[in-house]
Amino acid sequence: MTREITFLPSGRVCDIETNETVLAACLRAGLTPVYGCSNGNCGSCKARLTSGDIDQVRHHDFVLTSPEKMEGYFLMCANRALTDIDVEADVTQSPDDIPVQDIETKVKSVEYLDPQVVKLHLQTPRSRRLRFISGQSVMLTIGDDIQTSMPIASCPCDDRNLHFHIPDIPGDAFSEKVFSGQLAPRDRVQLHGPKTGNFYLDHKDERHSLILCWHIGFAPIVSLMEHAMSLDIERGLYLHRFSPTPDRQYLSNLCRSWSDAYENIHTELVADRVTLLSTVEECTQVLARVASRYPDLSNFNIYVAGPPNFVEAAESVFSGLGLTAEEIKTHVDWLGVLE
Structure with missing residues (x-):
């Protein structure tokens, strides 16, 4: 019972x-x-x-x-x-109430999601689990000086097993460490965070969510979506994914499984090609086409995750449609595949 x-x-x-x-x-x-x-x-x-x-x-x-x-x-x-x-008991959902933590984690696995994207699975000690809100990021450090900031790509409901999507970035020390095979199970990675911003899921907010992400920006979206599913949130979640290679987006089957399992989740792999070199004007054109499919956004929050030009374009498009800064939640990242 x-x-x-x-x-x-x-x-x-x-x-x-x-x-x-x-x-x-x-x-x-x-x-x-x-x-x-x-x-x-x-x-x-x-x-x-x-x-x-x-x-x-x-x-x-x-x-x-x-x-x-x-x-x-x-x-x-x-x-x-x-x-x-x-x-x-303190079960607050506000990121401002979660302290910054320093945790020594161990590599559980390194799995290729795509030739240019790896899922890094880190595991915390049983007695030092990470408290975080979906959408937040942490700093990861290998050794003394190989460091990167990464959004968490897993649900807060499993705060011992943390996933990260690592892109192949030539010249980036952390990325090269992962893709060269030098990071192996049981290796230690120091974690510092989480970092607070406006990009997180508020379970008390009854507004629908229009979610736009570019390539590796899918990582914090996974955390948001899995958190929403764990909370049985019934409001609409509308996800549109952009990529430099629209015909080959990693974890595309995961998106389909969400749509198949939940009536309130709708996902699309957008055919328009967007790269790190796309201008704000080019990003604005493709984002405006998506926005035009939602004639009434008065009951929506907008989540945007991607490189600066992509995020700037989204802010311009949706603020122009009357949404406020509080309703447009952004995660800006340079991470991605340079072509």
Whole structure:
């Protein structure tokens, strides 16, 4: 039987299955609680029950004091809900409330998504998972000085397994390290972040999302889309992908699987060719054609991820249609395949 958890003071609500811990339900819902080891040792997921009944399903070594127990404190990783419950815990979705973190990760795998794009899978320690919001970026460092800023291409609901889309950029030390095969499983990569901007998913916003990305700008979009799906967001998500090679866009089958599985998700691989050398005027022409298919954008947020000219053109097109700066969320990146 499914129960319901209400987190205070945010008022965020999520379902919890019969044998699911409060922490597991929270993560499955795409929330970002404070926690560490997830097995009862560190006590980081301590919360306070204010209403309802819970049951301890896992032994934990972390010791709660008698006064804490009397006040209703418990570990979210070790307890399930017997009824609908109200819990005082920080599961805020605001990026400003998430601290900058320094975590030493290990390479889990390096997988080619395309001859010129690699998916780098990093794994954090069990006790040092990354708290982040979909759409955010981090700084990655190999050794002492090989460094790059990368958007996270995975859902906050799995904050231990982090994915990044690394493009093949001649002359870039980080890219060359990856594509030369010098970065292997179990190698260490230092992570610093996340970086806060306006490019993130607000689960409380009821507006539809028109999403425009160019090539490697798809990386933060994956995070946004997977987060939206984990939260069961019902508003419309309309994704249009541009590429320097429109007939060969990486992970195109992933987009199709989203559209097939969810009625509110619509994806298109745009046939218009856009490159890093495309001017603002050229980008404006192709983006305006997409915008013309949406005669009423009064209930939309616009997400744009790509190189500077692409983003500048999108800002011009959609601000000209009456959208405000708050409604046009941008991720600017030089990353891509230079031709």
